[in-house]
Amino acid sequence: MRASASIKIAFAVILVLAAAPGCAAFNRSNTPLIAQVDEHLVPETTAMKIVASPLYVPAGALAGMLTGLIVTAIWRNTPALKSHLYELVPAFVLAFLAVWLVSLLTRPAADAELREG
Numbered sequence: 001m002r003a004s005a006s007i008k009i010a011f012a013v014i015l016v017l018a019a020a021p022g023c024a025a026f027n028r029s030n031t032p033l034i035a036q037v038d039e040h041l042v043p044e045t046t047a048m049k050i051v052a053s054p055l056y057v058p059a060g061a062l063a064g065m066l067t068g069l070i071v072t073a074i075w076r077n078t079p080a081l082k083s084h085l086y087e088l089v090p091a092f093v094l095a096f097l098a099v100w101l102v103s104l105l106t107r108p109a110a111d112a113e114l115r116e117g
Contacts, residue, residue: 010092060103068095 068091075087 063102064095064099067098
């Protein structure tokens with residue numbers, strides 16, 4: 001029952017963050033690679049869009065997925081850690097921090113800087 005409650009809380013937090021106005025995950029300026037692909041290399045066939053899909057993953061989201069995967073694997077395979085806390089709780093917290101930090105570090109330049117450059 002503990003795991004189910006943790007998953008429900010994590011899901012609720014994700015929904016609140018995704019619904020927040022100005023959420024970085026939905027801002028095209030946070031994904032400059034997507035903008036370049038959309039502008040120059042948009043495939044026309046569905047098959048090619050599927051092949052190009054890894055280009056559409058923002059750096060912050062990729063960092064969060066990798067962090068969650070690694071933390072879960074380490075936590076689950078370490079008996080001392082596994083006995084104290086369910087592995088998805090620290091994986092979610094650290095993945096969230098990874099998304100936040102990488103998103104801050106890869107933030108695109110302001111519009112004024114882009115026009116000057």
